[in-house]
Amino acid sequence: MENITTYVKETISSYGKTNKNHSIIFKQSEIVSVTIARFSQLQLAELCVAVLALTGIGSSAIVSDLTYTKVYDKREEALMAQLICTASSLILILAIYWRTKQELLWEQAKGIYSVFDDMSTTGKMTIFLLEAFINIIHPPIGLLSTNFIAQDVVVENDIEYSYNTIFTAFTVIRVYHLIRFMSIYSKFRSSRSQRLCQMNGSYAGTYYAMKCMMNEQPMMIMVLMLLTGIFIFGFLLRLFERPASYLNGKDFSDYGNAMWCIITTMTTVGYGDYFPVTLPGRVIGCLACVWGVMVVSVMCVSLYNLMNLDEGQAESLLTLQRLWFKDALRDSAAFVITAVYRYRYMLKYKNRVGKKDLELQLGKVRNYVNEFQRSRNKQRSLYSYDSYNEIIQYKLGEIIGQAKQKEKTDKILKLIERLDEKVQKKISKG
Numbered sequence: 001m002e003n004i005t006t007y008v009k010e011t012i013s014s015y016g017k018t019n020k021n022h023s024i025i026f027k028q029s030e031i032v033s034v035t036i037a038r039f040s041q042l043q044l045a046e047l048c049v050a051v052l053a054l055t056g057i058g059s060s061a062i063v064s065d066l067t068y069t070k071v072y073d074k075r076e077e078a079l080m081a082q083l084i085c086t087a088s089s090l091i092l093i094l095a096i097y098w099r100t101k102q103e104l105l106w107e108q109a110k111g112i113y114s115v116f117d118d119m120s121t122t123g124k125m126t127i128f129l130l131e132a133f134i135n136i137i138h139p140p141i142g143l144l145s146t147n148f149i150a151q152d153v154v155v156e157n158d159i160e161y162s163y164n165t166i167f168t169a170f171t172v173i174r175v176y177h178l179i180r181f182m183s184i185y186s187k188f189r190s191s192r193s194q195r196l197c198q199m200n201g202s203y204a205g206t207y208y209a210m211k212c213m214m215n216e217q218p219m220m221i222m223v224l225m226l227l228t229g230i231f232i233f234g235f236l237l238r239l240f241e242r243p244a245s246y247l248n249g250k251d252f253s254d255y256g257n258a259m260w261c262i263i264t265t266m267t268t269v270g271y272g273d274y275f276p277v278t279l280p281g282r283v284i285g286c287l288a289c290v291w292g293v294m295v296v297s298v299m300c301v302s303l304y305n306l307m308n309l310d311e312g313q314a315e316s317l318l319t320l321q322r323l324w325f326k327d328a329l330r331d332s333a334a335f336v337i338t339a340v341y342r343y344r345y346m347l348k349y350k351n352r353v354g355k356k357d358l359e360l361q362l363g364k365v366r367n368y369v370n371e372f373q374r375s376r377n378k379q380r381s382l383y384s385y386d387s388y389n390e391i392i393q394y395k396l397g398e399i400i401g402q403a404k405q406k407e408k409t410d411k412i413l414k415l416i417e418r419l420d421e422k423v424q425k426k427i428s429k430g
Contacts, residue, residue: 032191035110035191038109042099043184045098045099046177047181048095048099049095049177049181050178050180050181052095053092053174053175056088056138056174057172057175059081060167061235063144064162064165064168064239066078066081068242082141086140089135089138092174093136096128100128104118104122110194112198135173135174137170138167138170138171140167143163143167146163147160147162148160148161159247159278161240165239165240179206182209183210186209186212188204188208188212189205218302222295222302225295226266226292226299229262229295230259230262230263233288233291234262236284237258238252238258240276240284241278244278244281247277248277250277261276266289266293266296267292267296268296321382325378325382329376332368332375335372336372339365339368340365
């Protein structure tokens with residue numbers, strides 16, 4: 001039995017020495033400097049992808065506007081914009097591949113994957129092919145002034161669309177590169193965040209960074225989402241509704257009118273001065289409505305949470321309220337004592353005091369006593385503790401306070417007796 005155990009230990013140790021990077025027994029150690037260098041290269045790749053994506057969206061929008069106006073003296077400018085869009089789209093595919101490769105190298109340096117893994121075994125090749133298919137769609141060369149007639153089932157009329165309009169609408173999908181760019185340059189994707197998430201069994205990816213930014217700066221993210229939705233949906237609505245402007249008399253070629261329609265739709269106001277009439281425009285309006293309701297709802301919740309006090313602020317306010325309560329309770333008790341003393345004095349010398357004045361003083365005593373009782377009832381809400389330690393501390397403080405209050409009360413009563421004696425002496429001498 002001992003020989004078998006020795007043989008197993010030697011086999012495991014030899015396997016670990018020869019296959020450290022690919023063993024399930026020995027984990028690949030992380031070199032921090034290499035990880036930081038790989039992450040910097042990944043950030044650079046994300047920057048290049050974001051710039052190329054914006055270039056493709058902007059150039060395709062220019063192509064769509066120049067071909068819609070049908071101004072033939074702008075044909076050279078439209079062709080140049082189309083060439084820029086095609087070149088940026090092709091370079092974008094290469095940049096996405098470079099980014100995917102850098103992401104794999106960084107994850108290998110982090111120890112998430114072994115050095116024997118590649119893009120096929122990790123599934124990154126499938127993701128790259130999907131992204132390449134999505135991002136390669138753009139206004140191609142050769143369809144500069146090519147249009148087609150579509151039968152719209154909503155308006156029951158033929159509408160002339162440009163092929164560049166359809167391809168330009170697809171390029172808007174590239175906006176997701178900006179979300180990746182924002183997340184990777186945030187502090188929630190730093191090396192420290194990655195190590196902490198890895199220690200807790202989670203992954204500090206784009207989704208994690210967006211949720212953290214949402215929790216830390218909810219109002220800024222909500223405003224950014226609202227503005228992004230207005231510009232994107234307004235741009236798409238303008239693309240599909242301006243060919244049908246002659247049907248309803250609404251000038252959707254103006255970007256301001258399209259954004260105004262999206263704003264009234266997203267906020268569920270719906271003035272009705274501008275509204276989509278085509279089927280693609282109504283689909284975009286429905287998506288804008290769903291996005292707006294979601295953003296406005298989350299914004300209201302974020303605003304409510306922003307107006308709430310945090311733990312430290314709530315504790316400070318509670319302490320201030322308790323101090324103010326003690327002052328108010330002391331004043332209320334002083335009023336009760338003063339009113340009772342005056343009432344006793346008036347009872348002793350009721351021959352010199354009218355009955356009406358005596359009843360008025362008794363009413364004051366009752367009012368002060370009721371106010372003092374209300375103050376005592378308020379004490380329950382201000383001193384509602386949860387833990388036993390807080391209850392014990394409060395009880396001890398209450399006992400000490402009662403002792404001090406008793407001493408003060410005894411002193412006040414003695415002073416009242418002295419004053420009473422002096423008053424009686426003066427009355428007897430008089």
